[in-house]
Amino acid sequence: MTRRQAEGHLSSLAGAEVVLGVSGGIAAYKAVEICRRLVDVGARVVPVLTEGALRFVGAPTFSALASEPAVTSFFAGDHAIPHTRLGRRADLVVVAPATARLIGSYAAGISSDVLTATLLATTAPVLICPAMHAEMWGHAAVQENIATLRRRGVHVLEPESGRLAGGDEGTGRLQDPDVVVAEAARVLAGERAAAGGGSTEIGDLRLPGGLGDFDGLRVLVTAGGTREPIDPVRFIGNRSSGKQGYALAAAAAARGAKVTIVSTVDLPPPPGAGVVTVETAAEMAEAVLSRASREDVVVMAAAVADFRPKEASATKLHKSDGVPDVVLEPTLDILAELGRLRREGAGVPRVLVGFAAETADLVARASGKLGSKHVDLVVGNDVKGVGTGFGHDTNAVTIVSEEGITEVPLSPKREIADAVLDAVSSLLARSGQTSPSKEIKC
Numbered sequence: 001m002t003r004r005q006a007e008g009h010l011s012s013l014a015g016a017e018v019v020l021g022v023s024g025g026i027a028a029y030k031a032v033e034i035c036r037r038l039v040d041v042g043a044r045v046v047p048v049l050t051e052g053a054l055r056f057v058g059a060p061t062f063s064a065l066a067s068e069p070a071v072t073s074f075f076a077g078d079h080a081i082p083h084t085r086l087g088r089r090a091d092l093v094v095v096a097p098a099t100a101r102l103i104g105s106y107a108a109g110i111s112s113d114v115l116t117a118t119l120l121a122t123t124a125p126v127l128i129c130p131a132m133h134a135e136m137w138g139h140a141a142v143q144e145n146i147a148t149l150r151r152r153g154v155h156v157l158e159p160e161s162g163r164l165a166g167g168d169e170g171t172g173r174l175q176d177p178d179v180v181v182a183e184a185a186r187v188l189a190g191e192r193a194a195a196g197g198g199s200t201e202i203g204d205l206r207l208p209g210g211l212g213d214f215d216g217l218r219v220l221v222t223a224g225g226t227r228e229p230i231d232p233v234r235f236i237g238n239r240s241s242g243k244q245g246y247a248l249a250a251a252a253a254a255r256g257a258k259v260t261i262v263s264t265v266d267l268p269p270p271p272g273a274g275v276v277t278v279e280t281a282a283e284m285a286e287a288v289l290s291r292a293s294r295e296d297v298v299v300m301a302a303a304v305a306d307f308r309p310k311e312a313s314a315t316k317l318h319k320s321d322g323v324p325d326v327v328l329e330p331t332l333d334i335l336a337e338l339g340r341l342r343r344e345g346a347g348v349p350r351v352l353v354g355f356a357a358e359t360a361d362l363v364a365r366a367s368g369k370l371g372s373k374h375v376d377l378v379v380g381n382d383v384k385g386v387g388t389g390f391g392h393d394t395n396a397v398t399i400v401s402e403e404g405i406t407e408v409p410l411s412p413k414r415e416i417a418d419a420v421l422d423a424v425s426s427l428l429a430r431s432g433q434t435s436p437s438k439e440i441k442c
């Protein structure tokens with residue numbers, strides 16, 4: 001993201017009254033930095049700390065950085081009913097970190113402390129930023145609570161994957177302070193735009209016209225890299241982690257779509273999304289082609305093998321048998337097949353999105369695929385750039401369509417996903433096809 005974009009993006013926070021809720025997890029230390037950065041961009045910040053948060057960080061630290069002393073209980077300050085005062089004044093409530101307990105209480109409507117009471121008392125937009133161990137984040141109870149909150153319009157900045165407390169690895173780490181503040185700005189600007197109607201320009205970043213712009217639409221996203229077996233223990237694969245595909249699925253679900261993920265990886269899907277697990281290009285082709293007629297939008301984010309061993313050995317190949325003579329054959333190009341079917345009049349999916357993972361000539365190659373595969377958008381991805389492509393939590397892409405080229409600078413994969421969906425949304429709007437599709441057999 002350029003400096004100008006970042007500044008434009010964050011300007012919605014200038015002068016805004018932000019309640020910063022902090023609940024009791026090790027990531028509470030990052031909330032100190034979030035508080036400072038919110039103040040730096042001109043927000044008026046009131047920290048509200050739970051008892052658990054106070055075990056990790058002290059109230060004086062927040063009070064010194066924020067615009068008002070930290071609120072830690074119903075009875076500590078001058079005001080008799082602090083939660084209603086805070087809830088009414090707030091333009092935005094951000095909870096970072098949000099623990100499983102906080103999320104559970106909020107979803108259940110239990111006002112167990114001044115923070116949950118403020119959350120229940122406010123009508124301002126709320127952004128929660130969960131942080132917990134990967135097992136807890138993946139638990140059905142937590143995911144159902146998140147789904148409940150999302151249904152009620154609460155914004156969720158999903159945790160990222162990486163090192164967790166105690167040295168474990170997994171998804172559950174609080175996003176970096178910069179990402180939290182950028183998302184807070186985006187949520188506030190998006191809510192203001194939705195309240196005023198239409199979309200808004202913030203710096204160079206176009207925000208979606210409303211969270212429900214995919215309401216009633218069916219979106220199928222493929223994710224991960226396929227594995228083509230050589231024998232029962234070996235395969236030809238690639239480095240795709242599936243993170244960009246899952247970010248697209250999460251963004252589409254948050255914008256109201258009914259989402260299906262056809263995936264080769266085991267990541268927590270967004271609440272409510274259907275998951276079809278596959279391994280090979282042939283299995284992915286079968287899963288996608290058998291469903292495509294019901295979909296409004298298909299996004300082929302998966303890295304599908306172009307070649308597979310002609311014959312996989314049924315038993316393990318041993319060194320003593322010599323170097324195996326693996327003969328390759330091409331796989332079906334699923335994206336090109338969908339483009340072909342649509343050109344032949346099958347009609348659906350109405351918007352077809354491909355990816356182009358490249359190491360050179362990105363725009364030329366992405367534009368070439370637009371024509372050769374007959375798709376509406378190609379998302380070009382420089383997989384050798386810094387912080388981009390396989391395995392990273394960030395990406396930078398070039399979106400190519402008949403309308404032109406849009407560069408999306410280095411951003412969290414979720415923001416990249418929203419930029420791709422913005423392009424899809426404007427294609428649907430331009431063709432006047434915003435209502436759900438009727439099933440046409442292809």
Ligand code: CTP
Pocket residue numbers: 281300301302303304305306331332333334335336353354355356357358369
């Ligand atoms: N794709 C597909 N089926 C395949 C191969 C690729 O559907 N068998 C899709 C990918 O999901 C992606 C797009 O095609 O959306 C581009 O794939 P990529 O491998 O980057 O390019 P190719 O078309 O395979 O061409 P090349 O190898 O020449 O770059």
